[in-house]
Amino acid sequence: xxxxxxxxxxxxxxxxxxxxxxxxxxxxxxxxxxxxxxxxxxxxxxxxxxxxxxxxxxxxxxxxxxxxxxxxxxxxxxxxxxxxxxxxxxxxxxxxxxxxxxxxxxxxxxxxxxxxxxxxxxxxxxxxxxxxxxxxxxxxxxxxxxxxxxxxxxxxxxxxxxxxxxxxxxxxxxxxxxxxxxxxxxxxxxxxxxxxxxxxxxxxxxxxxxxxxxxxxxxxxxxxxxx
Numbered sequence: 001x002x003x004x005x006x007x008x009x010x011x012x013x014x015x016x017x018x019x020x021x022x023x024x025x026x027x028x029x030x031x032x033x034x035x036x037x038x039x040x041x042x043x044x045x046x047x048x049x050x051x052x053x054x055x056x057x058x059x060x061x062x063x064x065x066x067x068x069x070x071x072x073x074x075x076x077x078x079x080x081x082x083x084x085x086x087x088x089x090x091x092x093x094x095x096x097x098x099x100x101x102x103x104x105x106x107x108x109x110x111x112x113x114x115x116x117x118x119x120x121x122x123x124x125x126x127x128x129x130x131x132x133x134x135x136x137x138x139x140x141x142x143x144x145x146x147x148x149x150x151x152x153x154x155x156x157x158x159x160x161x162x163x164x165x166x167x168x169x170x171x172x173x174x175x176x177x178x179x180x181x182x183x184x185x186x187x188x189x190x191x192x193x194x195x196x197x198x199x200x201x202x203x204x205x206x207x208x209x210x211x212x213x214x215x216x217x218x219x220x221x222x223x224x225x226x227x
Contacts, residue, residue, distance in 0.1 A: 025141035
């Protein structure tokens, strides 16, 4: 893991931290970066998606219709297995930060599969036993599609360069709809359009300080970034 900002100087002593944090949002918004940095700052374990293990993903980005169902089923089994391992290893109630929620799997399925494929997916999903823990806090990062496009271009992952704006826009709409109704855990909705959570310590510090104030309910973080 790359080192977190050396000069952050954030005193966490005596604070009651959320023990299980889930960071969510569309591709390119910065959820994995934020999850890793929070984990390092709080000295938490991470539970991260592993998209590079999906053998269908590169073809999906080039031609979504051709391999949508196997792509989604692979992610479903992968995420379900990660949740199962989390439950099995949870003897000592470790603290964690995840860059996904299992609920996102159905969100993606509904956004990418046709009706027949979705019916098959749902049959498989219903037969799985997924006992996912409820986060103590969910952080939902959102940004306009044009911002996601630019961040994907800048980070330069080869297979991601084929992702279309239409696909990103569909995901953005799906996330917005999902979190409009989400009430299973305390929720922080973050306008990440102008936030550089990867390399600007002031942006990261401000967000973490706000996170530490949240105990329940729905909250919105719409900052004027410090440069």
